Amino acid sequence: MARLTPENVQRARDTISLYPVARSALIPLLHMAQEQDGWLSEEAMVHVAELLELTPAEVYGTASFYDMLFTEPVGRYLVSICTNIACLLEGAYELLEHAGSTLGVRPGSTTPDELFTLEEVECIADCGRAPCLAVNWRFFGDVTPDGFDRLVARLRAGELSDEVPPHGTLSRVRRTVGLPARAEGGRERR
Amino acid sequence: MTTEVAPIVTRRLAAQEPWTLQSYLSDGGYGALRKALTMPRQEVMAEVDRANLLGRGGAGFPAGRKWSMLRKAEPVYLVVNGDESEPATFKDHLLIERDPHQIVEGTLITAYAIGAAQAFIYVRGEFALGLERMIQAVEDAYGHGVIGANIFGSGFSVDLVVHPGAGAYICGDETALLESLEGKRGFPRIKPPYYPAAIGLYGAPTVVNNVETMSNIPWIVLNGGDAFAALGTETATGTRMFAVAGRVNRPGAYEVELGKNTFRDLVYDPKLGGGVRDGRELKAFVPGGASSFWFGPERLDFSLDESKVKGEGGSMMGSGSVIVLDDTTCAVRAAWRLVRFFHKESCGQCTPCREGSGWLEKIMRRIESGHGRPQDLELLMDVCDNISPGVSWPSRWPPNMTTICPLGPSIPPPVVSSLGMFRDEYLVHVKEGGCPFG
Amino acid sequence: MADLATSTVAITVDGKQVVAYPGEMVIAAAERAGVYIPRFCYHPRMRPVGMCRMCLVDIKGPRGFSLQPACFIPVAEGQEVCTTSAAVRKAQDGVLELLLVNHPLDCPVCDKGGECPLQDQTLTYGPGESRFVEEKRHWEKPIALSSLVYLDRERCIQCDRCTRFADEVAGDPLIDFVGRGDHIEVNTFPDLPFSSYFSGNTVQICPVGALTATPYRFRARPWDLEQVESTCTTCAVGCRMAVQSSTNQLTRYLGIDSDPVNHGWLCDKGRFAFEAVNGVERLSRPLVRRDGELVPASWGQALDAAAKGLRDVRALHGPDGIAVLGGARLANEDAYAWAKLAKSVLGTDSVDAQLGDGLPAEAVLGLPRATIDQACSAGAVLLMGPDLKEELPVLYLRLRAAVVDSGIPLVELVPASGGLSGYAAASLNYRPGEAAAVARALVGAGDPADEVAGVGAQALRQARRVLADAAGDVVVILGRPSVADSGESVAEAAAVLAEGVPGVRFLAALRRGNVHGALDMGLAPGVLPGRVGLDEGREWWSQAWGVIPEERGLDAAGVLTAAAEGRLHALVLLGADPASDFPDAELARHGLAGAGFVVAVDTYLNESSRQADVVLPAAGYAERPGTTTNLEGRVTRMGQKVVPPGVAWPDWMIASELALRVGGDLGFEGIEAIWDEIERYAPSHAGITRRLLTSPLARDGVVAPLSEETATHTVPGTGRPGGGPELLELAPDTGGATQPVPAPIDPMSDPGIDAAESQGISATEVVPEVTSGVAPEQEEGEQEPGPSGAERPPPLRFQGAGSPRGLPKLDGYALRLVSGHTLYDQGVGVQRSPSLAGLPPAPRLRANPYDLDRLGLTTGDSVRVRSGHASFVIEVVAHSGVPRGSAALPFNLEGQSAGELIDASGPVTDVRLETV
Numbered sequence A: 001m002a003r004l005t006p007e008n009v010q011r012a013r014d015t016i017s018l019y020p021v022a023r024s025a026l027i028p029l030l031h032m033a034q035e036q037d038g039w040l041s042e043e044a045m046v047h048v049a050e051l052l053e054l055t056p057a058e059v060y061g062t063a064s065f066y067d068m069l070f071t072e073p074v075g076r077y078l079v080s081i082c083t084n085i086a087c088l089l090e091g092a093y094e095l096l097e098h099a100g101s102t103l104g105v106r107p108g109s110t111t112p113d114e115l116f117t118l119e120e121v122e123c124i125a126d127c128g129r130a131p132c133l134a135v136n137w138r139f140f141g142d143v144t145p146d147g148f149d150r151l152v153a154r155l156r157a158g159e160l161s162d163e164v165p166p167h168g169t170l171s172r173v174r175r176t177v178g179l180p181a182r183a184e185g186g187r188e189r190r
Numbered sequence B: 001m002t003t004e005v006a007p008i009v010t011r012r013l014a015a016q017e018p019w020t021l022q023s024y025l026s027d028g029g030y031g032a033l034r035k036a037l038t039m040p041r042q043e044v045m046a047e048v049d050r051a052n053l054l055g056r057g058g059a060g061f062p063a064g065r066k067w068s069m070l071r072k073a074e075p076v077y078l079v080v081n082g083d084e085s086e087p088a089t090f091k092d093h094l095l096i097e098r099d100p101h102q103i104v105e106g107t108l109i110t111a112y113a114i115g116a117a118q119a120f121i122y123v124r125g126e127f128a129l130g131l132e133r134m135i136q137a138v139e140d141a142y143g144h145g146v147i148g149a150n151i152f153g154s155g156f157s158v159d160l161v162v163h164p165g166a167g168a169y170i171c172g173d174e175t176a177l178l179e180s181l182e183g184k185r186g187f188p189r190i191k192p193p194y195y196p197a198a199i200g201l202y203g204a205p206t207v208v209n210n211v212e213t214m215s216n217i218p219w220i221v222l223n224g225g226d227a228f229a230a231l232g233t234e235t236a237t238g239t240r241m242f243a244v245a246g247r248v249n250r251p252g253a254y255e256v257e258l259g260k261n262t263f264r265d266l267v268y269d270p271k272l273g274g275g276v277r278d279g280r281e282l283k284a285f286v287p288g289g290a291s292s293f294w295f296g297p298e299r300l301d302f303s304l305d306e307s308k309v310k311g312e313g314g315s316m317m318g319s320g321s322v323i324v325l326d327d328t329t330c331a332v333r334a335a336w337r338l339v340r341f342f343h344k345e346s347c348g349q350c351t352p353c354r355e356g357s358g359w360l361e362k363i364m365r366r367i368e369s370g371h372g373r374p375q376d377l378e379l380l381m382d383v384c385d386n387i388s389p390g391v392s393w394p395s396r397w398p399p400n401m402t403t404i405c406p407l408g409p410s411i412p413p414p415v416v417s418s419l420g421m422f423r424d425e426y427l428v429h430v431k432e433g434g435c436p437f438g
Numbered sequence C: 001m002a003d004l005a006t007s008t009v010a011i012t013v014d015g016k017q018v019v020a021y022p023g024e025m026v027i028a029a030a031e032r033a034g035v036y037i038p039r040f041c042y043h044p045r046m047r048p049v050g051m052c053r054m055c056l057v058d059i060k061g062p063r064g065f066s067l068q069p070a071c072f073i074p075v076a077e078g079q080e081v082c083t084t085s086a087a088v089r090k091a092q093d094g095v096l097e098l099l100l101v102n103h104p105l106d107c108p109v110c111d112k113g114g115e116c117p118l119q120d121q122t123l124t125y126g127p128g129e130s131r132f133v134e135e136k137r138h139w140e141k142p143i144a145l146s147s148l149v150y151l152d153r154e155r156c157i158q159c160d161r162c163t164r165f166a167d168e169v170a171g172d173p174l175i176d177f178v179g180r181g182d183h184i185e186v187n188t189f190p191d192l193p194f195s196s197y198f199s200g201n202t203v204q205i206c207p208v209g210a211l212t213a214t215p216y217r218f219r220a221r222p223w224d225l226e227q228v229e230s231t232c233t234t235c236a237v238g239c240r241m242a243v244q245s246s247t248n249q250l251t252r253y254l255g256i257d258s259d260p261v262n263h264g265w266l267c268d269k270g271r272f273a274f275e276a277v278n279g280v281e282r283l284s285r286p287l288v289r290r291d292g293e294l295v296p297a298s299w300g301q302a303l304d305a306a307a308k309g310l311r312d313v314r315a316l317h318g319p320d321g322i323a324v325l326g327g328a329r330l331a332n333e334d335a336y337a338w339a340k341l342a343k344s345v346l347g348t349d350s351v352d353a354q355l356g357d358g359l360p361a362e363a364v365l366g367l368p369r370a371t372i373d374q375a376c377s378a379g380a381v382l383l384m385g386p387d388l389k390e391e392l393p394v395l396y397l398r399l400r401a402a403v404v405d406s407g408i409p410l411v412e413l414v415p416a417s418g419g420l421s422g423y424a425a426a427s428l429n430y431r432p433g434e435a436a437a438v439a440r441a442l443v444g445a446g447d448p449a450d451e452v453a454g455v456g457a458q459a460l461r462q463a464r465r466v467l468a469d470a471a472g473d474v475v476v477i478l479g480r481p482s483v484a485d486s487g488e489s490v491a492e493a494a495a496v497l498a499e500g501v502p503g504v505r506f507l508a509a510l511r512r513g514n515v516h517g518a519l520d521m522g523l524a525p526g527v528l529p530g531r532v533g534l535d536e537g538r539e540w541w542s543q544a545w546g547v548i549p550e551e552r553g554l555d556a557a558g559v560l561t562a563a564a565e566g567r568l569h570a571l572v573l574l575g576a577d578p579a580s581d582f583p584d585a586e587l588a589r590h591g592l593a594g595a596g597f598v599v600a601v602d603t604y605l606n607e608s609s610r611q612a613d614v615v616l617p618a619a620g621y622a623e624r625p626g627t628t629t630n631l632e633g634r635v636t637r638m639g640q641k642v643v644p645p646g647v648a649w650p651d652w653m654i655a656s657e658l659a660l661r662v663g664g665d666l667g668f669e670g671i672e673a674i675w676d677e678i679e680r681y682a683p684s685h686a687g688i689t690r691r692l693l694t695s696p697l698a699r700d701g702v703v704a705p706l707s708e709e710t711a712t713h714t715v716p717g718t719g720r721p722g723g724g725p726e727l728l729e730l731a732p733d734t735g736g737a738t739q740p741v742p743a744p745i746d747p748m749s750d751p752g753i754d755a756a757e758s759q760g761i762s763a764t765e766v767v768p769e770v771t772s773g774v775a776p777e778q779e780e781g782e783q784e785p786g787p788s789g790a791e792r793p794p795p796l797r798f799q800g801a802g803s804p805r806g807l808p809k810l811d812g813y814a815l816r817l818v819s820g821h822t823l824y825d826q827g828v829g830v831q832r833s834p835s836l837a838g839l840p841p842a843p844r845l846r847a848n849p850y851d852l853d854r855l856g857l858t859t860g861d862s863v864r865v866r867s868g869h870a871s872f873v874i875e876v877v878a879h880s881g882v883p884r885g886s887a888a889l890p891f892n893l894e895g896q897s898a899g900e901l902i903d904a905s906g907p908v909t910d911v912r913l914e915t916v
């Protein structure tokens, strides 16, 4: 768990250059750090703070506001089961309970092999396929208990690695355009 | 019976890989931008004004009017709100994943109309696939020369950044969204200033519009504002997407003509909701997202017209989500789950919202699990009143707001509606020490 | 604060007509009109956030009354506000009940109990009982945010005051909200403490007992506290504060909102240094040296011994054989008494309140002056002084706010970067000893040379542009940027700027508590009380005092050199410790050893006074009344709250008794008489009567000299200039500094803000209206203001220092030393305050990465630093804020102090770094 790699520092600089004010790049940079390590380590937050000329407390304070940013390690697969109204009506709590027993963990915790973290989440806007869940924010709908077990088996077997990258990877598509010409402009602090 | 009109924003959703540039171009994509760039800015604005396109994000403010309210200052920013997180609302999600170029084109046209040289599309962080499609669309659009410097040789230049959220419903509120976009915690801003159009991103005049709002722009430019206004009724123009969820046979997002259709159409039309699941009775429905007051079956024939839903119904169409509860649904449980959502999502600034949501949630959970006391019902009402003074059943729209943002007053509606409509159910919970629905 | 000069807005509050200022918030306008709207998050010195919702009031709009937060709804013409409606009551009730939902209600064991706004407002506005039966939120009980500040998160009501303060006011966002919703906690980054110099303010403004300060935790209950209004003398900013005690022990200081000075803030050193006053090792009895040992003695024995020693030296060597060092710790009255003793009774002009780390008194006193407010609203500010964050912390806050909030451009003319560098529009980092050259380039015409004393043309051009844009409204903050060079060049630079920058004014920035008062009172060579030169004031002061010295005496460096060389034989140390404070430790030690006879007047034994022949115990801060003068020349009163330990005396009394024994009589019975004499004779203080000082309108003090306008009005019946009759009517003559205790200070109502908002006295606006009075010169038949026949001497004018010595060439292997003070140091105030004693940082030497590279060194390496005087091993830090060719080392930290290296005999000190 560490500071950003040189490659990511370059990505970070590119990202910062997209914004009129550097601090705007904070969330993208935190996603980037989370992509690197699977979660946000203190070293990474300190590094992000340096890149944006913020204090680590400001970075931590902001990161802690957002549900997707984890300042504690999580498993390779973050299984997020929606229990909000539409899914609730379609048996989401039953699914959550089933998931807990399949994985052997309570919501909010990680399996001992560090492969799965189970969490209960708010509506993920896939209500047309309730009950639904997301694994590392890749969505699966109309999930039955059996379907859940099959999904877990396939994840364990690595059969879904194309579809579901490790936790932290949000977008595998990267911005490449419009970067160099705008880099190194005088940026305001905050 | 549902009126049949050609869809506008969902027109391409069923196409083969509709998210690719190629697909978009083959459907005449970016033609509207090309056309808009030949028009004077004011004319583009006037066209949208004539369409009387009400914002599709929830507040229902006319887009054209919003644009014309911009404070005269440089620079001007455009921010597109793709944070969709309101429970059971899932229409923007579709638009982002399946037709990102349509959003991009609408955004570019709007940027031109308002004179913004920098635009942002804020996409809910959880929409990983949506983000990938959106970023790819922006990449391809730059490559195609429709974003960047001197678009189509018109002299107009604009840059576009896709900005990911990170999981916080409150960032859907426009001022919280701007804070988040500035790299801060998503705390809604105090008012005054009332509108980002005066003081928005980085203190500059800013337009914030919803993804679906943006998706309508290309069509309006191509077909004219009058054509748009010809759809629907005078107060409810055009078409709109509705996410129909809950106990229906065909949950999904459907685009229908406004004003001329009713909630009944949404729920029962075989091409739309397809009726209540298992032939059960409709018990109640939430007409406009979690923050709206509930309607009973007697309101099914309300037309899809925001002004009516608000004025006569005392509720709102809000985020464009209709949640159907059937007679197997426990009203206390449904309301509790919505309150729990607001409790979790309260940003924490305002005492009534921060503490009141948690208190309500605890009381309701207690009642639902059979540990309620008779006096809890009045207590619920009074705590609601302390969050949104004067809140009552039957409801009035808009509820009083004494908090910084409308999330606070969004907490009481599920409580007050369920209590107002299903007081007996509460009492059974209290008396029998448990949930009658098991 | 609203600009009082502009037009007004009429609103009604509860039916009452209220005049408000445009831009003002309803809550503030109502408060001025006497309607208190309850609040938690609102603080008049910070941006409103509208979070607590306690301030909801009914405001009438187009659709009738609606509840709106008074803290961020601005006033508008014709606005109707109702604070007592049923809706308002219900809202207040509701908010309080909700705030208590997750509050632990542990009031009996809470420090805030008894002065808690949450408690008080619950009583006044809240519901009788809570209907909350659920489980409360739990947090681990107090956690340390730093060694000074503890946080109990269960008590926190998320008002954002502390976090806003840290970010907005202090510029140290080291604490922040963590989490969301009702899980929000205030916290630091893990393992990065809230080590802000201003952290104590967060404790003061916390509206509940969530934040507590180590030095006060569980020390007292609020209802046992007594308090007096006073002025902090830890540094020369002179922050107004309330001094609180319980059973003759100081327990707490609270900042008072003085609009022209501190805005309610204090630095942590000033706030917590009261522990040193309480210290058990305080000097409580006189000591005399017998058989080589300091042993307790009676006052009679000790004063006799002191007097005999001084008389003997005078008899043998004349008055010039005696010198007095120090006095900046004293009250004005004390300083005046000592000046009179030294210059008139003993007859020596070798008196110096500055210990070689300041500037010539003429430069400090004799330039056109500016106040803090004037600096903070100037067209541009030029800092040629120490790192204000370290030495004058609240002035740093004021200037930082001026730059950040008001956009006042700042130019730095300093040898190495400091706390304000990040805010500067241009930084001119000059080579030590060469400030004057840069000043000349700055005011010069034509394109600047490529490089002047290490400063590049680009920076110079930028600085020139800033000064030019300021259009004749430039304030120079003038102090000693580094104590490692002689300061001659800085004095010369000041003269260059005075000459070359149109309309320039100066705000002096010497650091010691009452150094400005001491200089005003004549505790410097070549000057007499009232900011007059020895020669210009000769006639006037001879008549007032009888005798005054013939010749200009020596400054501290001169005194110590003469003593070291056997030319000076008696030293009086007035709360001075040259051995650790004078920027040339070796010379100081030789000087102390060379003086045959040393008398020390102090509150603690220190390295210097341990070598004295007679040690006289002095009353400390808050142990005696008196006045003090801040860096603006603002005279304020200090209150007495506790009695001195043992038999310690106020300094003026020591001077008076000593005078009698050396054959003189100062003629003072008490400090009232001393102030009257100061007011009567010291030209700069004419008109600043005791009555004026005790007037409520002078709660922020009075800047000396009074403005022209004021000075031309006479005090009735005296013929002397002074305040107008209305002003005087307002206050009974309570006789000097013992004044009625102000009303208890409520941290929510922001102590002193009322006084501040009722437009406290400032330099230019003392008198509301004057109906009579003529200038004293034209007055006939009235009693003459000064000694009969003498002409009032002209005020001192700084003409520029003599031409400075040439600088030695810097050899390629040496670095030129830069040094300044850190806030936390080895001084008594810090070291004798247990809560502060551990805070001084480990000394490290900063140098440019380029220079370190050359020597093969990087951050963290140890190196031997060597000057002509001494050498020691120290850790280095690469720092681009130190220009090439320089090395920066704090002056006053334990062990490796720059003081050991500095050679005061030369204009600069060069050091070499040797790898170890």
Ligand SMILES: Cc1cc2nc3c(=O)[nH]c(=O)nc-3n(C[C@H](O)[C@H](O)[C@H](O)COP(=O)(O)O)c2cc1C
Pocket (backbone or CB within 6 Å): B054, B055, B056, B057, B058, B059, B060, B061, B063, B081, B082, B083, B084, B085, B086, B169, B170, B171, B172, B173, B174, B175, B208, B209, B210, B211, B213, B214, B405, B406, B407
């Ligand atoms: C708590 C809250 C959440 C909101 N969430 C969203 C959202 O997810 N998407 C959205 O477009 N608007 C949302 N809004 C409304 C926005 O504040 C804003 O009105 C809208 O983005 C403006 O776009 P429009 O005029 O095109 O509708 C939300 C408002 C509130 C108060």
Ligand code: SF4
Pocket (backbone or CB within 6 Å): B170, B187, B188, B345, B346, B347, B348, B349, B350, B351, B353, B354, B403, B404, B405, B406, B407, B408, B409
């Ligand atoms: S109403 Fe709730 S969500 Fe909105 S600003 Fe206040 S605390 Fe935050």
Ligand code: FES
Pocket (backbone or CB within 6 Å): C038, C039, C040, C041, C042, C049, C050, C051, C052, C053, C054, C055, C056, C069, C070, C071, C072
């Ligand atoms: S909301 Fe106005 S004082 Fe807190």
